[in-house]
Amino acid sequence: MRVLMFGWEFPPHNSGGLGTACHGLTRALVDMDISVKFVLPKELHYSDNWIDFIFAGKGSIQRKVVGSPLAPYMTPTMYLQWKMQAGKGVSFASSLVEEVYRYAELAGNIAQETPHDVIHAHEWLSFYAGIEARKAAGRPYIAHVHATEYDRSGGNMNPEVCAIEEEGLRKADHVIAVSQYTKNIVMDQYNIQSHKIDVVHNGVHQPGDDGYLDVENDRVLGLKKLGYKIVLYVGRLTLQKGPDYFVKAARRVLDYYPKTIFVIAGSGDMEYSLVEMSANLHMSQNMLFTGWVRGRDLARMYRAADVYVLPSVSEPFGITPLEAITYGTPVIVSRQSGISEGLYHALKVDFWDIDDIASKIISVLQHDALRDELQSNAMHEVEKFSWHAAAQKCVDVYRKVDGGYRSVGA
The missing domain is CATH 3.40.50.2000 (Glycogen Phosphorylase B;)
Structure with a gap:
């Protein structure tokens, strides 16, 4: 099984639980002999070779980094502030939403060039990337919800972010939610059917x-x-x-x-x-x-x-x-x-x-x-609460959506 995974933070360059979760999950997947290629939206200083960086001992976790200044937990307001402060030498889109589109455009090319069986996208900033990868490569796309705009905003939701989140969930072949609490929000806020969502709790390192x-x-x-x-x-x-x-x-x-x-x-x-x-x-x-x-x-x-x-x-x-x-x-x-x-x-x-x-x-x-x-x-x-258990549930979802794709000749 080969997984093309899109995200927007990964240790040590993380500022929250999303990066921790991505690290724990990918390491456990690799321990199960699953090949994971992890795509990040911007260049990070892991090595001089900013496109491909293989960093795992067993199996294959590969980081692909594309040129975008998306950052963890960024909001549209934060994006505009960062854009004003960055000055020359950094390429910015006109807005955070445009930045999401730019990431998605690059994702399609990556999907065509990278052999994979399923697409796994973490959070709303990566959902359009998952959609475009699915269009380009014809493989099933899974949206992984670690938080919703409802969670992040305290109920004062940004309509543009909500629109991206909703489209990303509706166009996904399947959705993974980190808890029943999150699954309920996804169903209530975006009218996604229960059968389309699997709950996969995060794990923790001992x-x-x-x-x-x-x-x-x-x-x-x-x-x-x-x-x-x-x-x-x-x-x-x-x-x-x-x-x-x-x-x-x-x-x-x-x-x-x-x-x-x-x-x-x-x-x-x-x-x-x-x-x-x-x-x-x-x-x-x-x-x-x-x-x-x-x-x-x-x-x-x-x-x-x-x-x-x-x-x-x-x-x-x-x-x-x-x-x-x-x-x-x-x-x-x-x-x-x-x-x-x-x-x-x-x-x-x-x-x-x-x-x-x-x-x-x-x-x-x-x-x-x-x-x-x-x-x-x-x-x-x-x-x-082990990452192995979380990875096994993700693999079960991969096999389910991959089998469904093959059965209809997609």
Whole structure:
């Protein structure tokens, strides 16, 4: 089985969970002897050869990079701002939507030149690329939904993005959603039939595989040695992720548990307002904004945290709670998240209920028995979220759509 995969971020050049998911899924597919050719929309500095870069040991994951400045989690407004700041030397289209079209035009040529059996496109920026690849090569196209415009915008949806998203889903031979929560949104917002959508939960790497277990000489651990409790948030600082609810809940916790440090690991357009909110709530000394963190630094934070909080307003899945659990950290997750449907040994909250969020944080910090039970049970439960299982479900979808294509002589 040969897969031509279109995306728009891949580690180490990623700024969110999409890149993590693409990496985990493609590695697992390759371990199953599936050939994956991964196409990116812009040149990244992996080597001087910017068209083809083979980077996997077993099997074949191949990156093809085309000349486009599309970037992870970009919005039309962000695109225009970037275009104005970039100056000369960077080729831009007139708008983000035009950039999506340009990526799609190049995708058709790539599909004609690259032998493959199925096309797999991640997220709306890649959907038109998937459609054009399907037209050019006559192979089935699968749309993989990691988030919808409904999730990203908090309900204030951009009509152009919605139109692309809807067309990409309607013209797909099949759709993969990262959760039942996301599948329901796709059905409700775009009237896509249930039988056309398969749910494939994301997976998580076990820490023993990456060597991130050295937790000495760490600033956060130093605070713990002074008797502070650590409450952790990891993610983009955007409306969708609900970091403002995390900050508001922190104020409630500090009224009862003043020797607590709240760590916010991430970056995004809400960062300045969150810092300002922390100051206005008179708790700057209890807030630690680290910026984007990855690798060993992130592993140390997970290990040091007494509890992890996912307060998302609308979270299609949520890999970070699984990562926290693998390091032995109990988690509190929003009911408005995909991970809440499959993770039972976690405390669950509504994102808007800051009193309940604060109450559950305090409960974990105060009650060792609760923390130990959540930790022990969740570490066993997280084993079912493997990238191999996710890859196997994707392969099942590939075979289903490929067989259907062949049966009708497409």
